[in-house]
Each structure stands twice: as structure tokens, then as C-alpha cells.
Amino acid sequence: MARPIDPDKHEKIRDAAIQLFYEQGINDTSIQQIAKAAGIAKGTIYLYYKDRESLIEDVVGYCYKQHLTFSMVGVKDQVSCCNKLKLRVRNFLFWTHNNPKEAAVIRSYYVPVNLNETENVFFEQSYSINKKIIQEGLDKGEIKQLPIDFICKIFFSLVEGMSTYAKKNPAILKNELLLEKMLDTLIDSIRNK
Amino acid sequence: MARPIDPDKHEKIRDAAIQLFYEQGINDTSIQQIAKAAGIAKGTIYLYYKDRESLIEDVVGYCYKQHLTFSMVGVKDQVSCCNKLKLRVRNFLFWTHNNPKEAAVIRSYYVPVNLNETENVFFEQSYSINKKIIQEGLDKGEIKQLPIDFICKIFFSLVEGMSTYAKKNPAILKNELLLEKMLDTLIDSIRNK
Amino acid sequence: MARPIDPDKHEKIRDAAIQLFYEQGINDTSIQQIAKAAGIAKGTIYLYYKDRESLIEDVVGYCYKQHLTFSMVGVKDQVSCCNKLKLRVRNFLFWTHNNPKEAAVIRSYYVPVNLNETENVFFEQSYSINKKIIQEGLDKGEIKQLPIDFICKIFFSLVEGMSTYAKKNPAILKNELLLEKMLDTLIDSIRNK
Amino acid sequence: MARPIDPDKHEKIRDAAIQLFYEQGINDTSIQQIAKAAGIAKGTIYLYYKDRESLIEDVVGYCYKQHLTFSMVGVKDQVSCCNKLKLRVRNFLFWTHNNPKEAAVIRSYYVPVNLNETENVFFEQSYSINKKIIQEGLDKGEIKQLPIDFICKIFFSLVEGMSTYAKKNPAILKNELLLEKMLDTLIDSIRNK
DNA sequence: CATGAATGAGGCTTCATTCAT
DNA sequence: CATGAATGAAGCCTCATTCAT
Structure with a gap:
């Protein structure tokens, strides 16, 4: 501004x-x-x-900040890295559900940015938070020994997919048992077994 | 046209x-x-x-058809469903690598469509091919017993993520060993163990 | 052409x-x-x-020629000038009724031409035929002693009005008695009494 | 607007x-x-x-309103219907003479409207004012016993013709004697004798 | 500070006309 | 002769941005 x-x-x-x-x-x-x-x-x-562009950036940034903040709730209390990631996903799902507009704004901005190689300050932040946790997980042997950026991308995508699914099937958020099973599925993709 | x-x-x-x-x-x-x-x-x-709209549809459709065709190469020869899916991902990765522009066009069209719930004929096709294979996998017990649409979305996202990764790290496509390991990781997310 | x-x-x-x-x-x-x-x-x-313009002129001219020809049918056999004019109106009414398309083309061309002072070859012809008959009527004392161009315009307009009426009330053409009365009304406007 | x-x-x-x-x-x-x-x-x-259309409508409406207003000046003071009509014609002639551009705009809009059967709010107004006066005249026996719409059309046309004449011969408006004679001629066409 | 009228670049689309085949 | 693809001028309209009040 x-x-x-x-x-x-x-x-x-x-x-x-x-x-x-x-x-x-x-x-x-x-x-x-x-x-x-x-x-x-x-x-x-x-x-x-x-100008128009800076308005868009501010609005998207505003939405993103909310998302960032909310996604972190309780994460620090988790000991295991996988649980940290799981909680972040869970937080994101509920935030998206309760803030559909902000979530849509983020998504709609995400792709054009992602298409070009443009480094975007917003997504970098979120990405780097995940990366830090994942790095920790790699160090502790909790997470599969694969290139970290690969793990990060995979994880990011899984969150995307899960969130898209939840948007069409919001009931899933009320079914704690099934939700947990799904989240476990997600995390298992990258967990070292 | x-x-x-x-x-x-x-x-x-x-x-x-x-x-x-x-x-x-x-x-x-x-x-x-x-x-x-x-x-x-x-x-x-x-x-x-x-008009403008029909040009866009044609161009996107043209790109999508290529993607669809190429993604299917060799898939029918695979017996296991997981291998079919794996091959599709592999095909997609190479196609994207060799046709970055077409791939970008698809992606750039995909998002607005995906944001609104608009059903889109292109993406439906791709989605339904995956769904059919996944359904088969569910029936045969190859794939985790979870809601099929959840599996589909997860799988779709994984492909997205993997592809994004490959775009930034094209070397991966030359490293057959690592590539295979990554693809296995992807498929393991949904494989019934 | x-x-x-x-x-x-x-x-x-x-x-x-x-x-x-x-x-x-x-x-x-x-x-x-x-x-x-x-x-x-x-x-x-x-x-x-x-070019476009000359096509339009040809088409309009073609329609106009038909109109001119048909309007003259039997006119020469009339002795009195007023009867000549009356027959021309009658002819025009029936021609318009039987050739609505050609009539519409003429009308739609007429006005823009009339608006500007552009002298138009088509309408001049029709106008001058009337004028000749009216001049004769003036000479013979059949028609009111007023400026000839005034009489011409008035007469032309009356034909227009009558034709517009007949378009909306085509039944009038079948009611010989009423039709005759109306035509008389028209002619009486300019007849010397 | x-x-x-x-x-x-x-x-x-x-x-x-x-x-x-x-x-x-x-x-x-x-x-x-x-x-x-x-x-x-x-x-x-x-x-x-x-848009373009609404501009045209506004401009034409603006011109028409002037015409409507001016045509009514003094009309109510006239007792006989024929005199009312005569005054309306006279008013119209002078208005057209003093406002040639506005008059042309009306005319140029009138035709396409008249060609198609489209009912047009502007012309309907003018037409219905005449119709009311003529109806009154018919009731009082001042006007020829013919279908009212016929009379209306005829009268409308006469005004058109007279106005066209006056456009080419503006001197007529200064020659009160001749003008009056012409107006009488017009009205006599529909007057019951 | 706030306003919103004014601007004009720029986007989409149509269509009369030309010209190579 | 006939064709119809190609052209590009020109029309309508939108909208980000400016600036006088």
C-alpha cells in the first residue's frame, strides 16, 4: 500500500x-x-x-498471512515432525473450510505465479516452513531419504489434493475417524518406514 | 475451430x-x-x-489431446493397476518435459476451471481414466480402501507435485534409479499394503 | 452493374x-x-x-422500375386527370400489396434520400409523371390553383399515407366500395370544386 | 441517459x-x-x-419532445377540431423551419421504425394526440365519416408532404395568405362538407 | 484526504473489398 | 469467370489511471 x-x-x-x-x-x-x-x-x-497489481498483491498477501498463522496453531507443541505436518494439513483444511473466500483468493493467485518460475514471497514462506520441518524429519530419520525438494513438493501437492477433496466433501471434516485415516495416508507417503 | x-x-x-x-x-x-x-x-x-473463447478452447483442447494420448502409451500392457498409474505419471513427466509450452497452457487453463466447480470436458476425461484404473485397483485390493474420489484427488495432486518438481529438476528424468524410487513413493501413498 | x-x-x-x-x-x-x-x-x-453502393442502387432501381411500370397500367386510357391520378394510386396500392418486399425496399431507400436534398433519379421519375398529369389538370382547371409543387408533394404524401394504411388494413383492398370512397377523398383534396 | x-x-x-x-x-x-x-x-x-442505442434514443427523444411541445402551442384555445389540427400543422411547419436539424433527426429515426411495424413510443404520442382530436371531430361531425385510422394516416401524410414542400420553399411561411390557403386545402381533405 | 468525471489506450469483432488461384 | 481466404480499417465498448475540485 x-x-x-x-x-x-x-x-x-x-x-x-x-x-x-x-x-x-x-x-x-x-x-x-x-x-x-x-x-x-x-x-x-x-x-x-x-496500482491494480499492488492491490492484488496486498489482498493475496493478507489472505496468505491468515492462512500462515492459522496453519501454525498448535504445531510447536507436536514432538514428531510427521505430526507437525499432519497438524498443519488439518489446520489448513479447517481454515479453508471456514474461510472459503480467502482460500479461493490464494488458490486463484497461486497458479499463474506457479506457472512462470516467478519466485513468490508468499508461497516461499509457507514452503520454507514445511521445508524446515521436513528437514528436521529427514535428519531424525522420520522421513524418507529422498531429495528434500521432492518431498516438499509432494507434500504440498497432497495438501492441495486433500483440500480440493474436502471442498467437495465437507462432511469429511466432521468424521474424525475417516479424516484421521486420510491424514495418515497423506503422511505415510513421505514417512520413513 | x-x-x-x-x-x-x-x-x-x-x-x-x-x-x-x-x-x-x-x-x-x-x-x-x-x-x-x-x-x-x-x-x-x-x-x-x-471468437476469442473458441480459440482458447481449441488451443487448450489441442494441448490436452496430446497429453491424453501420450499419457496412455504402454499403459494397457501393464497388468497391475499401480503399474498402470505409475506409467501414466512417468509418461506425463516426460511429455511435460518435452512439451513445456503445451503443458503450461493446460495448467494455466486448469486453474480457473478448477476454482469454480465448472465441470470441464478436458479434465474430466483425464480424471475418469485415472478413476477407472483406481476403481479396478480398489476392486482387486491393490489400492487402499478409502473413498475413491479421495484417492483420485490425492493421486492427481501427486502427479502435479511430481511434475512441478521435475520441471525445476529436469535431471531427475535422466536418473532412472532415483526416478523409479520417486514414482514408487508416489504410488505407495495409495497402495494397499 | x-x-x-x-x-x-x-x-x-x-x-x-x-x-x-x-x-x-x-x-x-x-x-x-x-x-x-x-x-x-x-x-x-x-x-x-x-461496390456495395451500386448494388443497392441497382436493387432499388429494379424495384422502382417495377413500381413505375405497374403504376402506369391503364392510366393512359383515362381521360380526366383526376382519374389518371386515382388509378395510379390504386395501382400502387395493389402493387404494394402483391409485392411487399419490393415495396419495402423502395420505402427503406426513400427516406435517407429524401432527408438530404439529394436529387434521386428514381423518385424524380415518379414525381415527374405525377407532375405532368397534375400540370395538365391545372391547365384544364380540374385541379386547385395552387403551386404545382405543393400539389405534387401533397399528392405524393397522400399516396404514402394511404399505402401505409392499406398495409395494416389489407382488407380494404377487397372492399371496392370503401376503397373507392377513400380514393375519392384523396383526390378531392386537390380537385378544383 | x-x-x-x-x-x-x-x-x-x-x-x-x-x-x-x-x-x-x-x-x-x-x-x-x-x-x-x-x-x-x-x-x-x-x-x-x-451504449450507442441509448444515446440515439435519448437524442431522438429530446428532439421529439421539442416537437411535441411546440406543436401544441395554442391548440387548446381552438374550438373547432379542424382548427386544432390546422394549428398543429402550422406549428409543426414553423418548428421544422426553425429547427431543421432536430426535425431531420426525427425523420431519419422515423423511417426504420415505420418500416418494421415496431410500435414506437415517440411517434405513438404524436399519433395519439392527433387521433384524439380527430375522434372528437368525427363525433362532432366535423370530419368525414371514414375509418379513423385512415383519417389519421392521411392527415399525418399531409403534414409530411406539406413540411417537405415548405423545406424547399421556405418563402411560403412568410406568405400568410398562401400559407393559409394551403392549410385549408390540407384540412379540407378530411373535413366533412 | 476524498471524489468521480474524464481520459484514451487497447481489446474484441465485423465487413467491404481485393486478389491469387 | 468464379472463388473465398485474407486483409485491415473502423466501430463499439471497458477500464486502469489521473487530476481538478
């Missing part, structure tokens, strides 16, 4: 953007629409953001 | 589109740019395509 | 144009559509016409 | 449109041309109008 003049207004813009990005996708949302939904003038947005 | 008037020109358009979609993404590529890159006039594009 | 190569083809083009002009208006009909409806290639039209 | 943001600018757009419609016809006038003539940017037009 350019100058954080009025935090309330800033938040209103962000909320409006999230809602619209969720409903229509980032590409099909105009600045005008965001302004209208936020109840402010089009020009005002440019007091908070240099 | 509207009418396949001049196959050569049609191909030129498609190639230009694939190249640009790869470089800039579908959304940021204009008809004008495609025409210029194809060395033809803007209006000519409309002899081959009704 | 440029070179009247094949009269059959020429006619096909004209018929197609008339039909389309009638259905969609001149402005909304493309050369492509005419070619397709005529069952020939777009380029062929340009063997018969220099 | 979309939103009457700046009345001055709105008026500039309208004036420019009227001028160009007058010079070139509605169909041959582009938004770009109007913008240029109005001294504003292309996009600005779309602040005042949703």
Missing part, C-alpha cells in the same frame, strides 16, 4: 476485493467494482495502492 | 497462441498479438475461430 | 438482396449474406457491381 | 449528435465522431449513455 491513511477504509477495500475475487475471479474484477463494493470512490483506492 | 480452411495457417495460429499463452498467460494475450505472432492479419483469426 | 455477365446470376443476386433488405433492412445486410443467399461466392458479386 | 452528471457536457454531446445525425444520418455517425465533435473523449460518452 502507498500510505495507510485510514485503516478502516483499507480494510473495507480488502474485504470488498476478497468478496469479488471470490465471486468472479481476480481477472474479472475491476477497480470500479471494488470501490463500489467498498463504498468509496474509485480514486480513493489509489491513495492506498499504487 | 470454425472451419479448417488452411491447415497450415490454422497450425500457425495455434502455435503462436501456445507460445504466447506460455509466455504471458492466456488472460494477458490478445488476439492482435496472436495474429502478429502468426504473421497474419487480425481478421484472419476469425476465419478459423468464431 | 459492372458487366452483365450472366443474367441468371445477376437475378439471383438481386432476389437475394431484395429478400434480405426486406427482412433485415438495407443497413443490416452484408454482402456476405447476399452472396450466401444467392448461392454464389462473395467475390462474384463484385463482378456484377463495383 | 445513464446519469446526468454534467448537464453542460450532456448538452454538448447531444448537440454534436444532432448536428452529425443531420449531416450524415444516424447510421453513418460513429460514437468517435460524436465525441470529437463534442470536444470530449470517446470514453466520456459512456458516462452519459450505456
Whole structure:
């Protein structure tokens, strides 16, 4: 953002953007629409953001930060690395379920970024958290002896897949037994046995 | 496509589109740019395509068909379902490596489609091929007894992750031993043990 | 027309144009559509016409000639000028009724021409025929002593109005008694009493 | 109109449109041309109008309203229906003379509308005013006992014809004696004698 | 600070006309 | 002669961004 003049207004813009990005996708949302939904003038947005691109980055970043924070809840209390990862997945599933809009924004931004080799600051953070845990797991022999980046990617993808599944089958989140079994399946993919 | 008037020109358009979609993404590529890159006039594009949308569909469909075809090579000769799946992943990895642009086009189209629940004819095909093999594996007890759609999503994601990894680490495709180990890891995630 | 190569083809083009002009208006009909409806290639039209404008002129002229011819049927046998005019109106009404497409083409061309002061060869012809008869009527004292162009315009308009009415109330053409009364009303407007 | 943001600018757009419609016809006038003539940017037009169609409707409506208003001046003070009609014609003639551009716009819009049977809100208004007066005249025996719609059409046409004549012979408007005689001729066409 | 009217580049699409086959 | 693919000017409209109020 350019100058954080009025935090309330800033938040209103962000909320409006999230809602619209969720409903229509980032590409099909105009600045005008965001302004209208936020109840402010089009020009005002440019007091908070240099241009369209930086608004998008801020909004995505905002969503990502929530995701990052929530995914960490309780993780430090876990001793085993696999359990840490499992808890992160679980956290992510519930966060996604409870924050479908923010989750959609992240996803919709993720791919174009991923397509080009563009290193993206957001995803790097999440990735590096996983990487650290996985490295620890590798060191402790908890995790399969394979290239760490391979493990990381695999793990990341599994979370993606699981989350996509949960989106279509939200009941799974209420079925603790089955959910646990699924999470175990995920983790077993990379666990050293 | 509207009418396949001049196959050569049609191909030129498609190639230009694939190249640009790869470089800039579908959304940021204009008809004008495609025409210029194809060395033809803007209006000519409309002899081959009704509108922008149908061009995109054709180009993506074209890429997808290649992917589908190539992914199936040799699969029928495999007896075990897990080996069928493994071969499909392997095929996909090599195809992606040798056709990075086509692969990128598919990916870049995949996301918006996946975000909305839109059923898409392309991805449905690929998904249903996997599903059939997985169903067979479930019946034969080769694959973990979990909801089939869960297995499918997980598998799909693993392929994604593996492919992303291979893109950044293409050397892996030359290291047959390591590659095989990785593929086994993938399949083990869903194999019934 | 440029070179009247094949009269059959020429006619096909004209018929197609008339039909389309009638259905969609001149402005909304493309050369492509005419070619397709005529069952020939777009380029062929340009063997018969220099450009769009000359095609339109030819088609309108063709329709107008029919109108001119038909409007004269039996007129020479009339002695009184008023009866000559009356017969011309009657002829026009029936011609319009039996050739709605050609009539529509004429009408749709008439106005833009009339708006600008453009002297138009077609309408001039029709106008001058009326004018000659009216001049004769003035000389004989059959028609009101008013500026001849005024009489001409008035008469022309009356025909227009009557024809518009007949289009919406075609039954009038079957009711000889009422029709005659109406025609008399028209002529009485300019008849010297 | 979309939103009457700046009345001055709105008026500039309208004036420019009227001028160009007058010079070139509605169909041959582009938004770009109007913008240029109005001294504003292309996009600005779309602040005042949703699209081309609504601009045309507004401009034509604007012209028509003037015509409607002016045609009614003094009409209510007339006792006889024929005089009411006569005054309406007279008003129309002078309005057309003093507002040739607005008059041309109306005419140029009138035709396509009239060709198709499309009921048009503007012309309906004018038509129904005449119809009401004529109905009254029929009831009072002032007007010939003929189908009312016939009378209406005839009258409408006469006005058209007279107006066309006056356009080419504006001097007539200064010659009160002759003008009156002509108007009488018009009205006599439908007057019950 | 906030506004929102104004801008104009740029995107999509149509279509009259040309010309190589 | 006939064809119809190719052209590109031109039209409509959107929208990120600016700037005077």
C-alpha cells in the first residue's frame, strides 16, 4: 500500500476485493467494482495502492498471512515432525473450510505465479516452513531419504489434493475417524518406514 | 475451430497462441498479438475461430489431446493397476518435459476451471481414466480402501507435485534409479499394503 | 452493374438482396449474406457491381422500375386527370400489396434520400409523371390553383399515407366500395370544386 | 441517459449528435465522431449513455419532445377540431423551419421504425394526440365519416408532404395568405362538407 | 484526504473489398 | 469467370489511471 491513511477504509477495500475475487475471479474484477463494493470512490483506492497489481498483491498477501498463522496453531507443541505436518494439513483444511473466500483468493493467485518460475514471497514462506520441518524429519530419520525438494513438493501437492477433496466433501471434516485415516495416508507417503 | 480452411495457417495460429499463452498467460494475450505472432492479419483469426473463447478452447483442447494420448502409451500392457498409474505419471513427466509450452497452457487453463466447480470436458476425461484404473485397483485390493474420489484427488495432486518438481529438476528424468524410487513413493501413498 | 455477365446470376443476386433488405433492412445486410443467399461466392458479386453502393442502387432501381411500370397500367386510357391520378394510386396500392418486399425496399431507400436534398433519379421519375398529369389538370382547371409543387408533394404524401394504411388494413383492398370512397377523398383534396 | 452528471457536457454531446445525425444520418455517425465533435473523449460518452442505442434514443427523444411541445402551442384555445389540427400543422411547419436539424433527426429515426411495424413510443404520442382530436371531430361531425385510422394516416401524410414542400420553399411561411390557403386545402381533405 | 468525471489506450469483432488461384 | 481466404480499417465498448475540485 502507498500510505495507510485510514485503516478502516483499507480494510473495507480488502474485504470488498476478497468478496469479488471470490465471486468472479481476480481477472474479472475491476477497480470500479471494488470501490463500489467498498463504498468509496474509485480514486480513493489509489491513495492506498499504487496500482491494480499492488492491490492484488496486498489482498493475496493478507489472505496468505491468515492462512500462515492459522496453519501454525498448535504445531510447536507436536514432538514428531510427521505430526507437525499432519497438524498443519488439518489446520489448513479447517481454515479453508471456514474461510472459503480467502482460500479461493490464494488458490486463484497461486497458479499463474506457479506457472512462470516467478519466485513468490508468499508461497516461499509457507514452503520454507514445511521445508524446515521436513528437514528436521529427514535428519531424525522420520522421513524418507529422498531429495528434500521432492518431498516438499509432494507434500504440498497432497495438501492441495486433500483440500480440493474436502471442498467437495465437507462432511469429511466432521468424521474424525475417516479424516484421521486420510491424514495418515497423506503422511505415510513421505514417512520413513 | 470454425472451419479448417488452411491447415497450415490454422497450425500457425495455434502455435503462436501456445507460445504466447506460455509466455504471458492466456488472460494477458490478445488476439492482435496472436495474429502478429502468426504473421497474419487480425481478421484472419476469425476465419478459423468464431471468437476469442473458441480459440482458447481449441488451443487448450489441442494441448490436452496430446497429453491424453501420450499419457496412455504402454499403459494397457501393464497388468497391475499401480503399474498402470505409475506409467501414466512417468509418461506425463516426460511429455511435460518435452512439451513445456503445451503443458503450461493446460495448467494455466486448469486453474480457473478448477476454482469454480465448472465441470470441464478436458479434465474430466483425464480424471475418469485415472478413476477407472483406481476403481479396478480398489476392486482387486491393490489400492487402499478409502473413498475413491479421495484417492483420485490425492493421486492427481501427486502427479502435479511430481511434475512441478521435475520441471525445476529436469535431471531427475535422466536418473532412472532415483526416478523409479520417486514414482514408487508416489504410488505407495495409495497402495494397499 | 459492372458487366452483365450472366443474367441468371445477376437475378439471383438481386432476389437475394431484395429478400434480405426486406427482412433485415438495407443497413443490416452484408454482402456476405447476399452472396450466401444467392448461392454464389462473395467475390462474384463484385463482378456484377463495383461496390456495395451500386448494388443497392441497382436493387432499388429494379424495384422502382417495377413500381413505375405497374403504376402506369391503364392510366393512359383515362381521360380526366383526376382519374389518371386515382388509378395510379390504386395501382400502387395493389402493387404494394402483391409485392411487399419490393415495396419495402423502395420505402427503406426513400427516406435517407429524401432527408438530404439529394436529387434521386428514381423518385424524380415518379414525381415527374405525377407532375405532368397534375400540370395538365391545372391547365384544364380540374385541379386547385395552387403551386404545382405543393400539389405534387401533397399528392405524393397522400399516396404514402394511404399505402401505409392499406398495409395494416389489407382488407380494404377487397372492399371496392370503401376503397373507392377513400380514393375519392384523396383526390378531392386537390380537385378544383 | 445513464446519469446526468454534467448537464453542460450532456448538452454538448447531444448537440454534436444532432448536428452529425443531420449531416450524415444516424447510421453513418460513429460514437468517435460524436465525441470529437463534442470536444470530449470517446470514453466520456459512456458516462452519459450505456451504449450507442441509448444515446440515439435519448437524442431522438429530446428532439421529439421539442416537437411535441411546440406543436401544441395554442391548440387548446381552438374550438373547432379542424382548427386544432390546422394549428398543429402550422406549428409543426414553423418548428421544422426553425429547427431543421432536430426535425431531420426525427425523420431519419422515423423511417426504420415505420418500416418494421415496431410500435414506437415517440411517434405513438404524436399519433395519439392527433387521433384524439380527430375522434372528437368525427363525433362532432366535423370530419368525414371514414375509418379513423385512415383519417389519421392521411392527415399525418399531409403534414409530411406539406413540411417537405415548405423545406424547399421556405418563402411560403412568410406568405400568410398562401400559407393559409394551403392549410385549408390540407384540412379540407378530411373535413366533412 | 476524498471524489468521480474524464481520459484514451487497447481489446474484441465485423465487413467491404481485393486478389491469387 | 468464379472463388473465398485474407486483409485491415473502423466501430463499439471497458477500464486502469489521473487530476481538478
